[in-house]
Amino acid sequence: MTRPETPKANRALQREHADPDEGERPLPWFLVMFLGAMAMWGAFYIYATPSGELSEYGDQRTVAALRPPDQAAGSAAKIDGRQVFGARCAACHQVTGLGVPGVFPPLAGSEWVLGDEKVVIRILLHGIAGEIEVKGARYNGAMPAFKAVGDEELAAVMSYIRSDWGNQAPRIVARSVAEGREATKDRTEPFKGGQDLKTAP
Ligand code: HEC
Structure with a gap:
């Protein structure tokens, strides 16, 4: 068997050296x-x-x-008393709770704020128009009534004013506000000053 003639291209391949390669590295x-x-x-x-x-x-x-905040879990955290205070009270009583001397009485260290919760609830629900003594100073202005505000919100703001600025008094729950509302439901006008607040039913 004769070998077929090697094609030209193959001959060239056999003649040449192989391409260099890099080897393994x-x-x-x-x-x-x-x-x-x-x-x-x-x-x-x-x-x-x-x-x-x-x-x-x-x-x-x-x-x-x-x-x-209002979507946060837990009913106690629902309403932020500080926020309510900022929106409804701070214009008069000031963010510092110190009020304005001679015009708006202080809430910080006030015997009214720290005293009987029933009285605090009365003040908030019906307001005051008449003379009241706070921390030894007399005031004769008008504290607006917040009857239209809900129990939860009032409880939150009252609890707040009883616990900031160094004040330390027990918090007030919404149920107490509801009871105070019921007990004073016949009242149509503000309390006539400090004496009235203490003696009124
Ligand atoms: C328009 C101004 C005004 C606003 C708003 C107001 N107050 Fe008063 N507040 C007064 C005045 C004036 C008195 C004193 C009343 C008087 O002289 O008869 C007073 C008295 C009080 C007292 C009793 C006295 C004392 O200093 O402790 C409390 C408690 C009180 N306010 C809480 C509040 C709270 C809480 C709010 C917000 C929910 C509020 N007030 C909003 C004007 C205001």
Whole structure:
């Protein structure tokens, strides 16, 4: 069997040297180990990092903190007394609770605020028009009635004024406000000053 004539192109291939090639150059072993270690550490980190349940991670806020206050869970936290105070009372009694000397009496350290809760409830529900002595000073202005405001909101603002500015008196619950409302439901005008507040039924 005669060999078929080698085609021209093959002859050229046999004559020439093979193309040089780069040979094998594996990655250095320490680099491979290092990359492997990085990958393992990454996997472990992802596995070990708690997501969602722990507020120490991220910016430390939980979902509850991001909701508006009135949607927050728990009925006690529903109404922010400080906010109510800012909206309804601070114009006269001031954010500091110190009032304006001679015009608006202070709530900070006031014997009325810290005293019997029934009296505080009466003041808020029906207001005062007449002379009242607060911390040794006499006032003769007009405290508006907040009868139209709900029990929860009044309880929140009363609890607030009894607990800020160094005041320390027990909080007032909405049920007490409702009872005070019922007990004074026949009243149509404000209390006539401090004496009336103490003696009125
Ligand atoms: C328009 C101004 C005005 C607003 C608003 C007002 N007050 Fe008064 N408040 C007065 C005046 C004036 C007196 C003193 C009444 C007097 O002289 O007869 C007073 C008296 C009081 C007293 C009894 C005296 C004392 O200093 O402890 C309390 C308690 C009180 N206010 C709480 C509140 C709360 C709580 C609010 C908001 C819900 C509020 N007031 C909103 C003007 C205001």
